[in-house]
Structures are given as C-alpha cells and as structure tokens.
Amino acid sequence: MTNRIATKLAFRNLRSKTQVHHLQRRQTDRDIEDTRDSQRNALTQVLRPLFLCMTLSGTFDHWKIQAGHVSSRTLMSKCLKCYRITMLVLYIVNACRYFPTYLSISSFGPDLLTKLMVHLWYLLCILNGYACYKMVEDPKRLTLLLELFNVYHDRFENEVENFSVVSKVGKITSISMVLGWFFNIGNVVFAGYMLYTSNIFDNFIAPFTNTNPMSNLIKALYLVIHLFLSCTWIFTCIATMIFSLTLYFLFKQFVRTIEKLKSQPAQEVYHLLERYRKQHNALCDMIDVADDTFSLYVAFSLTVSMLLALMLLYNICWYNSIRSDPGQLISHIFWLMAVLTNLGAVAISTGMINHSAHEPLRTIYNMSLTGVTADFSVQVNVFLQRLNGAPIGLSAFKLVMMDKHTFIQIGGVLATYFVVLLQFQQ
Incomplete structure (x- = not known):
C-alpha cells in the first residue's frame, strides 16, 4: 500500500515537472518568435515617423502597411482611404480652379512662367498623391516589398547585419524628416510672405482677389492646403529615396559578404556560391x-522637376524684374534649391542600386576555376549571365533605367541650359 502511494506521488511530480517544462519551453519559443518578429518589423518601425507624417498629409496609411493584408477591411483603413481620396480630389480641384488665371496674360514673360511653374507644381503634387495611392492600395507593391524584406531577413540575414542596415536607414530617416519639415515649413512661409506682402502671387487664391473682404481668411485657408501639397511633394520623395537606399545597403552588404570568397578554399566556395546566387536573386x-x-513616381518626379528647374533658371537669369525684387529672388532661389534637392535625391538614390547590383561581377570573374567540377562551372556561368544580363535597378515608368549615366545626363542638361542662358543674356 505504501509503495503504491509513493508511486502515485512520484508520477504526479513527474507529470507536474513535465507540464512546467512544456510551459517553459512554450514560453521560450514564444519569446524567440517575438524577437524574430521585432527583427523582421524593424524596418517598418524605423520608417514609422515618415509613414505617420504621410498618413497625416493624406497620402498614406501607416497601419495598413504595417499590418499588411490583415487591416485592409478595418474601419480605420476605410476612413483613411476616404481621406486619401478626398485629398486627391481636393488637389485636382485646386489645380482646375487655377486655369482662369491665364486669361489675364497678354504676353510672354515672367508672369506667365511663374503661373506655369505654380501649375506644374500642383500637377506634380496630384501625380505624387496618385502614385502614393497606388502604393498603398495595390497589395503587390509596398506591402509586398516589406514582406519580401522579411523573407530575405529570415533566409539570409543574421541579427548583426540586419540591424546594421536598419540602423543606417533609421539615421537617414531622422535626418530626412528634419530636412523635409524644413522645406515644408519654408515653402509655406515663403508662400505666405508673397501672399501677404506683395501682389505677385495673388493668383494663388483665384478666383478670389485681394478686393474680397475675406481675402485674409481665404489666404490662410490656402496656406493650409499649400502645406498639405508641400508634404505630398516632399515626403513622397523621401520615401522613394529611403527605400532605394535600403536596397542599396542590402546589396553593399551582399557585396562585402561575397568578397570573402577570395580567401575561402575551393571546396568551401563550391558550397557557398549557390547560396549566394539565390541570395542575389532574392535581392x-x-x-x-x-x-x-x-x-511611376520616379517618372513623374524627373519629368516635372526638370521642367520646373529649367523655368526657374530662365526666370532668374533672364528677367531683371525677378532679380531686382528681393522677395521674388529669394522665393525663386528657395524653389530652385528644393526642386534640385528633390531631383538629385531621386536620381542619385535610385541610380546607386544599379551599380551595386552588378558589383559582384568583379569578384566572380576573379575566382580561380582551376580543377573545378562541371556542376560548379554551371553555377558560375548562371550567376555571370544574371550579372551580365538585363539591367538591375529602378526605372522611370519602365522606360529609362536609373543609373549613374542618367544622373550625369540630367546634370549635363541643366548645366548646358544654364550656360546657354548666360551666353544669350550677354
């Protein structure tokens, strides 16, 4: 009887210990999974300030992007979708009500060019808003891009390397947000200065005029719209630049990894090359x-920004009335600086990807193929064909590949145009 009781007690203790062990192991597995989730979502977290600012300005939905396909039917997502559509319609109405201002133009001059520049900027903001709407609503775009980043992290990245890239992206995001708000606030301040202190940009409040008894209130309401337009213009550029730099950092990290093959023995290289080829395919x-x-955004931005930069240069260089008025001159210089910054950020960040994506070619060419097997030669040839094949990088609406040559051509066009203007003026 005593032995039977002792046996039951021992069994109960063993079962309780087993349950505790299972609970501890389950808790440990849950902690590990939570850690992996936090690592995978680290990119979304560092981009959170940008996404929230874009959501506030009516071009994004941070929570939908963060949750992926899960939150597409929530009440918040539906409300934010209506908000984005409303802002896009407001931008279109704002551009349409500006057309009657051309009726007062009697000749070609700075007044016409200034109105064209303002209208082009309105058009660019509409196109940016439409491009952002497509990014958010199409699950095969930004949501899929973030999911692929998570898959890439799970398959190839270790913790140190992942957080090295994410840390760089976080720092660039912080700096970009400071500069972005500087340009946004500066844009509104200059617009307000020109509205309240001069008659040059009275057409901003068309079809109303300064004779309207509520003109000051109308100008204040327009400046609110102007702030939203500026946020759409600047933050879309920042988002494109940051995602382009993220891909660039991942490729540079991959290049540093594959360069280690030079010091590896032939047998080790044989086992690693196929893994690196798959990693390059994932990128x-x-x-x-x-x-x-x-x-879509890159095409809109390059086309309209180039036109704006050329018109601004023409106004500044050609018309003495612009240079003699400090307010107009400062506003034109500020606009030119903002447009060139936008243009350079998009062209440089997207063009850097193409160079880094083909950079492993040099390492593969320098590998020793003495005494290798036929299977290894096939792997090398397949990798080389991909690196020597079609261009790898971002494009402008699938028409122009963004690379360093594109950036040089853009700079050459602007420099040549500026020199020609100076020559004709003399």
Whole structure:
C-alpha cells in the first residue's frame, strides 16, 4: 500500500515537472518568435515617423502597411482611404480652379512662367498623391516589398547585419524628416510672405482677389492646403529615396559578404556560391517589386522637376524684374534649391542600386576555376549571365533605367541650359 502511494506521488511530480517544462519551453519559443518578429518589423518601425507624417498629409496609411493584408477591411483603413481620396480630389480641384488665371496674360514673360511653374507644381503634387495611392492600395507593391524584406531577413540575414542596415536607414530617416519639415515649413512661409506682402502671387487664391473682404481668411485657408501639397511633394520623395537606399545597403552588404570568397578554399566556395546566387536573386526580386512600386513616381518626379528647374533658371537669369525684387529672388532661389534637392535625391538614390547590383561581377570573374567540377562551372556561368544580363535597378515608368549615366545626363542638361542662358543674356 505504501509503495503504491509513493508511486502515485512520484508520477504526479513527474507529470507536474513535465507540464512546467512544456510551459517553459512554450514560453521560450514564444519569446524567440517575438524577437524574430521585432527583427523582421524593424524596418517598418524605423520608417514609422515618415509613414505617420504621410498618413497625416493624406497620402498614406501607416497601419495598413504595417499590418499588411490583415487591416485592409478595418474601419480605420476605410476612413483613411476616404481621406486619401478626398485629398486627391481636393488637389485636382485646386489645380482646375487655377486655369482662369491665364486669361489675364497678354504676353510672354515672367508672369506667365511663374503661373506655369505654380501649375506644374500642383500637377506634380496630384501625380505624387496618385502614385502614393497606388502604393498603398495595390497589395503587390509596398506591402509586398516589406514582406519580401522579411523573407530575405529570415533566409539570409543574421541579427548583426540586419540591424546594421536598419540602423543606417533609421539615421537617414531622422535626418530626412528634419530636412523635409524644413522645406515644408519654408515653402509655406515663403508662400505666405508673397501672399501677404506683395501682389505677385495673388493668383494663388483665384478666383478670389485681394478686393474680397475675406481675402485674409481665404489666404490662410490656402496656406493650409499649400502645406498639405508641400508634404505630398516632399515626403513622397523621401520615401522613394529611403527605400532605394535600403536596397542599396542590402546589396553593399551582399557585396562585402561575397568578397570573402577570395580567401575561402575551393571546396568551401563550391558550397557557398549557390547560396549566394539565390541570395542575389532574392535581392533582385525585391528590386522588381520596388520598381513596380516607385517607377511611376520616379517618372513623374524627373519629368516635372526638370521642367520646373529649367523655368526657374530662365526666370532668374533672364528677367531683371525677378532679380531686382528681393522677395521674388529669394522665393525663386528657395524653389530652385528644393526642386534640385528633390531631383538629385531621386536620381542619385535610385541610380546607386544599379551599380551595386552588378558589383559582384568583379569578384566572380576573379575566382580561380582551376580543377573545378562541371556542376560548379554551371553555377558560375548562371550567376555571370544574371550579372551580365538585363539591367538591375529602378526605372522611370519602365522606360529609362536609373543609373549613374542618367544622373550625369540630367546634370549635363541643366548645366548646358544654364550656360546657354548666360551666353544669350550677354
């Protein structure tokens, strides 16, 4: 009887210990999974300030992007979708009500060019808003890009390397947000200065005029709209630049990793090369999705920004009335600085990807193929064909590949135009 009781007690203790062990192991597994989730979502977290600012300005939905496909039918998502559509319609109405201002133009001059510049900027903000709407609503774009980043992290990245890239992106995001708000506030301040202290930009409040008894209130309401337009213009550029730099950092990290093959023995290289080839393919898949996401915006931004920069240069260099008025001159210089910054940020950040994506070619070419097997030669040839094949990078609406040559051509056009203006003026 005593032995039977002792046996039951021992069994109960063993069962309780087993349950405690299972609970502890389950808790440990849950902690590990939570840690992995936090690592995978680290990119979304560092981009949170940008996403929130874009959501506030009516071009984004931070919570939908963060939750992926899960939150597409929530009440908040529906409300934010209505908000984005409302802002886009407001931008279109704002551009349409500006057309009657051309009726007062009697000749070609700075007045016409200034109105064209303002209208082009309105058009660019509409196109940016539409591009952002497509990014958020199409699940095959930004949401898929973030999911591919998570898959890439799970398959290839270790903790140190992942947080190295995310840390760089976080620092760039912080700096970009400071500069972005500087340009946004500066844009509104200059617009307000020109509205309240001069008659040059009275057409901003068209069809109303300064004779309206409520003109001051109308100007204040317009400046609110102007702030939203500026946020759409600046923050879309920042988002494109940051995602482009993220892909660039991932490729540079991959290049540093594959360069270690030079010091590896032949047998080790044989086992690692196929893994590196698949890793490069995963990065290329991310670039394809990023191109689908941002190519529309890149095309809009390059085209309209180039036109704005050329018109601003023409106004500043050609018309003495612009240079003699400090307010107009400062506003034109500020606009030119903002446009060139926007243009340079998009062209440089997107063009850097193409160079880094093909950079492993040099390492593969310098590998020793003495005494290798036929299977290894096939792996090398397949990798080389991908690196020597179609261009890898972002494009402008699938028409122009963004690389360093594109940036040089843009700079050459602007420099040549500026020199020609100076020559004709003399």
